[in-house]
Amino acid sequence: MKDLLKTLQGLWSLVVGLKITGVELFKPWLTVHYPRQEVDNLADYRGHIELVPTAEDPRMPRCIMCWKCVDICPSRCISLRMHAIGEGADASDPGLLLAPAMKSPYSAHLTPPPDKIDRVLDSYRLNYSLCSLCGLCVQSCPVDAIRFSRNSYLVGTSRPDFELDLLARLRTPVDASRHPGQRPQA
Amino acid sequence: MIAELTALLAHPLAQMVLALVGIMIFLGVNGLVLLYAERKVAGFIQRRPGPYEVGPHGLLQPFADAGKLISKQLVAPMGADRLLFWLAPVISMAPVVVCFLPIPFSPLLTGMDVNLGLLLILAFSGLNTLALCLAGWGSNNKYSLLGAARAVAQSVAYEIPLLLSVLAVAFQVGSLDLAAIAATQTQGLLSWNVFVQPLAFIIFFISAVAETNRAPFDLPEAESELTAGFHTEYSGMGFGIFFLAEYSYMVVVCAVATALFLGGWDGPLFPGPWWFLGKTFALVFALMWFRWTFPRVRFDQLLNVCWKWLIPLGLANLAATALVVKWVS
Amino acid sequence: MSQDANSRLTGDFYTAQFGPGLSEEGDTLILNMGPQHPATHGVLRVIVELDGEYIRRAEPVLGYIHRMHEKMGEVKSWVQYLPNMGRVDYLHALAWNWAYVGAVEKLMGLTVPPRAEYIRVITCELNRINSHLLWWGAYLLDLGAFTPIVYAFADREHIMDLLQMATGSRLTYCYYRFGGVSADLSDEFLRRTREFVADFRKRLPMYRGLVTDNMILRGRCEEIGVLSPEMARRYGATGPVLRGSGVAYDVRRAEPYSVYDRLEFTVPTGRNGDAMDRYEVRMEEMNQSLRIIEQALEAIPAGAHVSPDLPERFFPPKGEVYFAVEGARGKIGMYLLSDGGPKPYRVKLRAPGFSNLSLFAELAQGTLLADAVSILGSLDLVIPEIDR
Secondary structure, three states: OHHHHHHHHHHHHHHHHHHHHHHHHOOOOOOOOOOOOOOOOHHHOOOOEEEOEOOOOOOOEOOOOOOHHHHHOOOOOEEEEEEEOOOOOOOOOHHHHOOOOOOOHHHHHOOOOOOOOOEEEEEEEEEOOOOOOOOHHHHHOOOOOEEEOOOOOOOOOOHHHHEEEHHHHHHOOOOOOOOHHHOOOO | OHHHHHHHHHOHHHHHHHHHHHHHHHHHHHHHHHHHHHHHHHHHHOOOOOOOOOOHHHOOHHHHHHHHHHHOOOOOOOOOOHHHHHHHHHHHHHHHHHHOOOOEOOOOOEOOOOOOHHHHHHHHHHHHHHHHHHHHHHOOOHHHHHHHHHHHHHHHHHHHHHHHHHHHHHHHHOOOOHHHHHHOOOOOHHHOHHHHOHHHHHHHHHHHHHHOOOOOOOHHHOHHHHOOHHHOOOOOHHHHHHHHHHHHHHHHHHHHHHHHHOOOOOOOOOOOHHHHHHHHHHHHHHHHHHHOOOOOOOHHHHHHHHHHHHHHHHHHHHHHHHHHHHHHO | OHHHHOHHHHOOHHHHHHOOOOOOOOOOEEEEEOOOOOOOOOOOEEEEEEEOOEEEEEEEEOOOOOOOHHHHHHHOOOOOOHHHHHHHOHHHHHHHHHHHHHHHHHHHOOOOOHHHHHHHHHHHHHHHHHHHHHHHHHHHHHOOOOOHHHHHHHHHHHHHHHHHHHHOOOOOOOOEEOOEEOOOOOHHHHHHHHHHHHHHHHHHHHHHHHHHOOHHHHHHHOOOOOOOHHHHHHHOOOOHHHHOOOOOOOHHHHOOOOOHHHOOOOOOOOOOOOHHHHHHHHHHHHHHHHHHHHHHHHHOOOOOOEOOOOOOOOOOOOEEEEEEEEOOOOEEEEEEEEOOOOOOOEEEEEOHHHHHHHHHHHHOOOOEHHHHHHHHHHOOOOHHHHHO
């Protein structure tokens, strides 16, 4: 008798299950149907890093070429090339002589950056295939020269597509062909 | 000329051939429609769109799937018994076509007037078991073998409650002819056999789910345990034919359930084949609903349900029906 | 089958070691549930010897996803090793994060500001719910129910959105730092987490109705894989696997860390140690995590999110340290040996899944193949954590 009751209870549980899926059948779908719709929470998305321009010249990065980001990256993704003043650079270039206006909160305890830098950034490349988006580079920069972009729409068809030239990205004018998520932040 | 043609068409053999051709077209279209419906129903239950990109709202998805299956190379695994391997899908599909002949879509639209219609259907759908067996053995693959062993045991076990529930209705009506059984249910809603013999309907439906290897009784193709059971080694059109056969069997058992229990072509207004098809596909929808809701039953529990519950209940129902019929007459 | 007799020629090392069948008549079947299999939760290979449907012997074979995390600990500096921790067990990445930063903080004597402690609690418990939801969906997928996993993933999206707000990532978080966390939580996050807790509480009865009370599921889980407490102790099982057998061992209570001693929550236990008990323990743990998050949201103080007195370079003093946290799968242990240099000398990661998996060979003997799949699912294994 107890078995019969248990069986009937079990059968009722099956009916309850059917009721639940039956109700779910008529609810609207939860899929954000790309590309007709897009997600709305990219403001805090951690895309690949990008160079931050100085306030005075949007084509000049704040980078002081201290190599802290290169050293700390666990996967050695970042590579930069620079040359010293005197090797053909314009000594009156304002970007070289101004001190950075803001220090990173993490570098409060570090030795302060110099007032003057005597180097020019030639290239700053990120190998995104190796990057683990850990944020150690962003954190270790004493002058907040790199930040995470919001580029969630990066697609490529071959490996070189993911070797990003961040200086070129900074200097490319923003145009309508790039999706808002792909453009550098204001 | 015309008189000769009509005389030829009136010949029962010609009618049967026409019916078979019509059924094959119906099954082809049915496969495509059910494929789309299954995926859309699954999608909506899971609160996602289902197929959407191929054609408007994914309506051309079945054609894309069919095209893909047809275009694949027919590969038999090394060491497989080629004859059995390729015979299995054929044996799975061929009897289904015959099973549709006795089904009464409407008083006029019946493939063939067979006074042993039920027996014909049960006999030919039993051949599916043989097909699964051949597929499992012929694949030279341990997973397939396990899947086939499970499938055979399951099918053989569930034939019995299927038969018992159908026999109860046959006793009640006194005939094995599906058209005759459907005709007895045309006097209003309460004359439908589902209200006269609800237990038989439940037993029949559960056995039907088990016979067609649909969830929650889909152990022969248990994807998460056996990687696809008896049809692991089939790709391309071999798989396509098994697939088509499965959907066709689903329609067969639902059509039989409609004819036996749900009043066939009967309906409140304008009785006809549209009611029959509507009820059949409502039952097919119920089968899909079951699939996307319930987890899989374990094998020995499946056989327990059959031997300990369905068969005793079926026998009791049959005995009760026999007594009532004897008493009434 | 003739294949088994030839397995020395055609099989690999493990098949050869597994040997021919146990029975003298040679009518058992050696089946390889290979590394690519829908039910083995990652690249786990299980060689089973089947007698019909019953398992005579089962042997898991590991190593298909060995990524040398412990070796990477020796060649990367202390700070550079942080992103590795999120990848060891990507489903409860923050617990592994916590084990590592907690161990280094213990070694160096760093204090963590109270706001950071509460932030860690909130994010780690959200991650625990995430992990249990995915376990639930995957377990049911193994058992043949195709919809609960999709519902679970829909709920996970909410948590992943919350954690993206806090950390920037959706799965492999690298959020904790030595002495705190890398970024503070916004008020928006706190508000949305409160809403999430309320909404998720309303979802849990639906899971109970759809799945937990379902007769078919109970038939697949009850009295399957009964694990006695002595057997669990013998293998060093921890987490819901141990708690399902009735032993109320939870690292958050046994060796309290951070602010867990100030938070009220119960440690759910089972009675029989079968798969259903482990299932119920994990469902109840989701509930308790919600409780913890609520209390932490109330109690979170204002303040810094990272300790202000961090050294410029991390050179922990010479010595060794062991620190354990409660992960979704069990007790995560982190053993670090420092030689005073810029890189760890030795990192030992104690993965709870490894001990839990070792049970499987003994537990699966004599069961049906379908039950073995159910047992494997109820152990909540993540093979990358086991292989490291």
